[in-house]
Amino acid sequence: MPNDLLNRINYVHVGKHGTFYPDTNPLYNSTPPEIDSLFKFLKENNKSKLLLYFHGGLVPADEGLKTAERIVRYCNSGSDSHAFCFVWETGWMKTITDNLTTISNSDFFRKILIKVLKVTGPKLGIEPDDLFDGAKGFGQFTEEAIEAELRKEAPFESYQINTGAKSATILDAESSMDESGIQILQSELQAELEFEIESDPELQELISAEKSQAEEDILDPKYKHSSEENAKGLITTMEVIIGATKVALRVIKRYIKKRNHDFYPTVAEETMRELYVSELGNWLWGNMKQKAADMWKHSDFEGNFFQWPVGLYFIKKLAEYQEETSKKLTIDLVGHSAGSIVICELIKMISAKGYDIKFRNIIFMAPACRTDLFENTILKNPSIFSSFRCFTMSDECEKKDRLFYFVYPRSLLYLISGILEDKSDALILGLQRHTIGNHPYNDDHSIIISDFLKKEGHTVYAVTDKSAVEGYRSSARKHGAFDDDKETTLDSIIHIIKQ
Template identity: 30%
Template sequence: MAVSGCSIVLKDGELMGSSRLDLKTTMESVRNAGGNPTIAIHFHGGLVGQSDAEGAASKLAPEYASTGSVPIFVIWQTGLFETLQNNWKEIFKTEFFEGILERVLQFLVGRAEQPPGARGAPLDVPHPKEVRKEVAKRKTGEEPYQGLNPEPAKMAPDLTVAEDQQFKEAILKDASLAASAHAILKNADVRQFEPELQDAIRDSEKEMAAGGRGLITAFVLGVAVKAFMGALRRLNRGRGHGLYVTAVEEVAKAIFAADVFGRFAWNAMKQDTKDAFQDGDERFGGTALLYELEQIWAHGLRPRIVLVGHSAGAIFVCEMLKAAAKRLPADIKFEIILLAPACTFTLFDSMLTLAPDRIAAFRCFGMSDEFEQKDAMLGNLYPRSLLYLVSGALEEAADEPLLGMQRFHSRKSPFSDDEIPGIKRVIETIGSREHTWIWSMSSIGAGFDCGAASHGGFDFEPNTLSSVKHILQNGT
């Protein structure tokens, strides 16, 4: 007898509506049907809200069921895309942000194009009008300075006396930058700014009220120096995302608080995956899943359990495996399918440490870096994929290694085993079998094909979906 499966809806990790009853009914049907079916538990990505996630689940359910699997969809109310899209559009509307960005780009270009042996002299920087003309290419879908790939050695963050003086003078003499800073500070909510700046902003507000401007100048200079040095450090270490994109990430982080550019929302979303495994199977969705799986085991059934995690859904998968290691019998193991996983290598490594024997099989599908760089999730403002934004701005460390980004799998500098040992541990622990990591475009054969060219396209891209269905039906 076929079991139809269900969807469960979570908010802040807690079960909503009839979700607990629906899950219980589905799992009772599995027990009553007997045999050892495949239970496919799907965790959607972080960009979609509840309505879109429910729509996707209704379309995927018959696809998964056609393999003989019992599909369970965990809908966990994220909707991160709308937050990111709205907030970043507002960031780019800020004249002060654009002004700092142009100055940082001006001096990054000057350093990148500095001739050999010229250190010590002032930089030959492009005129601000040239920079604005280049930045304006965004309007036609072009990435500013796309062809400029500076040698890391040229981007050393130790400024010469001449460079330091030249940069600071350019900032201090920029009247439009000072005016935009005055405008943004005059009516700003101090909480929208980076925490280190908040005291300076309060002092600036007091000085403005008294007719002074000195602290505004210090505020502008502090932001510019922080962004410029942050970009230089990353480009020097080979950890940039392209000259323009790196500048955008570092300027946003230098000015704005975490809730403005999306880090707060991203961290809250990650916390939701942890909260789902708190004590109480009648209340928390992840704990309810583990409880029902344990009941199936107690009835003598031994189903295949396949966890499918797309994007931030991979974070949910990691948290489930960590919780399973603490709560479930040792012989309950999971097969894992990840689609463009947005989890960090650090999280995945910690999961493997806590649950080393819980993964029975594993396959990961992701975009090749070529497509990752072209997948402009925020249009011409930020011409990279969600994973690039997560790695470069939303995670605490700049260029945080993510499991689903091909660039971190090279194991060559700056991602060598000595520099980032966690990458080595993960790849050697999980990737011993051939074709564990599949990067688009791939047409190796059944279960190994992937044609996804956008982060949001993995669930329904025909070749990738065919591979997922093949694994559900036949294993890896």
Template identity: 30%
Template sequence: AETQKVVLHFHGGLVKKAKALAKAEELTPVYQAAGAHPVFFVWESGLLETLSHNLHEISKEKIFKILVKKVLKHAAGKLFDTGPAKSATGVLQLPTDIEVAVELQKLEAGEEPYGHLKAPADLDDLTDPQEERFESELSADSQFSKEVEAIVAAAHPEQIETTAKGVTAVDRKSGRTLMSPEVIDELVEDRSQAEAAGAKGVLSTAKLVLKAGKILFRVVRRMRKGRGHGLYVTVVEEILRELYIANVGSEVWGMMKKETADTFENAGKDPKRGGWLFVEELGRLSQQGHRPEITLVGHSTGAVFICHLLAHVAAARQDPDHPLPADFTFKNVVFLAPAVSCALFADTLDKYAKLMDSFRMFTMTDANESDDTLVKVIYPRSLLYFVSGVVERETNGAGTFDLPLVGMERYFTDAGTYSMAEVATVRDYVQAKDTRAVWSDEDRGEGLASNSFSHSDFDEIGQNPDGSERTTMKSVQHIIAQGA
């Protein structure tokens, strides 16, 4: 008899439930045409909605615009300071305000300001006098001082807006800005201390000026070490991490990932959870002689879900009381633009690689990843860039930057900068077979073609905007029908 085929599709969790269910309906005939019975794991977070709403709002803030201009101006001056023209005194030749404004205008056209400016080989860290020059220029800026005063004047008790699941989406403490509540608290405290000392004006911006100095230092350091995401994008990331972290979707993102692990918690106990219950059912079917070929497809955060599933299945295989056969494996594992960290996937590979008969990832080249705009007015790179640069956390919960993600080509092509063990593990595994990664736009024949140019395009069917046929899901169909 012909082996039955089953596809377990883990969607990205980024959109609302209704949209995810519509996607499941759309993909059902695609999987059926490949001879497989599809099962969809759907969960929702509303992350894209939160990000889009908050980033649009932040982009309009006066304080944000002032900080971007100032930090960008001094960081660009530092990068221009190279070669024979390098200043002997360390006093930077800064671009003019007009030159910076012209670069920022590029955002309107969907381009990246200073997009072609690379860190020179002789770039060094920001010096103390260079940081002090920046801080005194910012302190002396009357618009900046006025705006800080207005933010403090508009301070109010904390107001929290949550997603449908009760996760914080907006955490506001001033009517004028989405800066994190603890930052507003510091600004308010700054002013009261200044007033208590009988001073007005300049002193009450001191804390924010020092924070801005730290931001500039970190931007230059990241660019120097090859950990920048392009100059402008790195400036935005560092401002958001330092001043707006409560409102950049970090909590929604963390909760979304947690849900993909929680579904396998407390197996066999009430309340019943979809993840472990499904694996139990799979075991029962196997005992009745049903051993289908199973393909796992994970889009975006769906790849995180798959890592937790593999861990649970590995434990079930070793449990004599679990109905799942001890030799159970998955025929194919397919990642579509995976938003999983190299740390989690490296751990998964170390422990559970034997559960995957074959692996293939479809994702973008770095050039296409960089061109995939998340929010035009503020962040011209992709969702994965934003997750890596702003939203992700270290395993201990600490904030981080440029966190290596499996779906981003930069971590595969620059082994010198990214020599960390977890990145090397993933890189070595993916590069061990040339069929393990397809970098869009690429066509190496059936099952090895992808022409998705946006994070959300990988599970799309039909035609691209230019009329060409979308090939990523065609490749996935081929893998299911013919094997990878």
């Protein structure tokens, strides 16, 4: 809920489809005249600097407003810029978390996960570090031992790869950098999984048993007990064997291409993609990205303002203000997580429509935008901005930011890359592994991005050491911490914009 510090010249609420469409809570609603009042305030108070802030895209409205309050407070106390925040909440993180909770409680998911771990581990030469015996081959692990590992906060976090223990087929594929030969493993994997699944009475019972309603709601249709794809209302054992084989093959292919997210997270990602992906959350993520684009979509601004895109209306009034006053505002863009997607879409729209609007700084915190979007918008329009800085976690810290313990012991950016995007290991700007030019992320497009990010002052990896100078400090150890109170990243941003 808005507080005493926030008023309508500090934020705008973005409704569904990126419009002024009203929220069920009238306290969150915004109107075009409120944006008009912002520019009246800037003129009457002779303000020359404007900070536009875009929070992450999976938060509810109240959290978005709390973030807006924090940004306004920091901005007012540390700079002469006027802060204006786009509260474009979707609130879908709760849905994704609820779905992960359902999966964590699913014995069916856990059993399939164990079977895939058990079959793929030996072929990949995985040797988990055992507390008592040191590293040992995965084939020596019983299902009870795997179960015990899954009760840990981060299963199979420490392991080695014994090249000598790998499948010869995998070794050949790795040496030739060609995954096509791996298809001959399919029959071998299917035979092993068929034995594992058919000889497990508990899993047989789980296959035939009805799932909880919560799990039924998110299962892929082919694994539902009643759906058009499964007209008989029964899931056959062979369907599960085929599905598990697909998962195992995808895991192995990702290892061959060096596109894995370590052993356990990769198996978890591919298992969830097979059993649940269409309903787990990627459609929510897709809708959120669409909203980020829709707020800048074309409009003639006629008829009911409920249908007007908020972002484009703001830019229209900004352009009019600068033309009427003959003053160019100094504008800084700051985006956290999916807020980076909104900024990319803004730059794309400014370029397409030819607005005479320039930005001083573009500042990202843990950006969740894909690298191709970043390249095709921001990097292709260098004349629209003067300076760029990205604050994000090192890969070491990213892996320790555990989103959901055993089900998914990696950060939100890893979840987006591994599960929520259309393809596994989608390249995300905020993931260090994707943007430093190392194999396999070293194609021409990746090198363009890594060269840009390596330029002096463009990237800050948290956690920075004590020697870091002002404007280059960040102590964030979690994805959501970058814009928290007392977080040095915000101090760095204020230092940048007060210049």
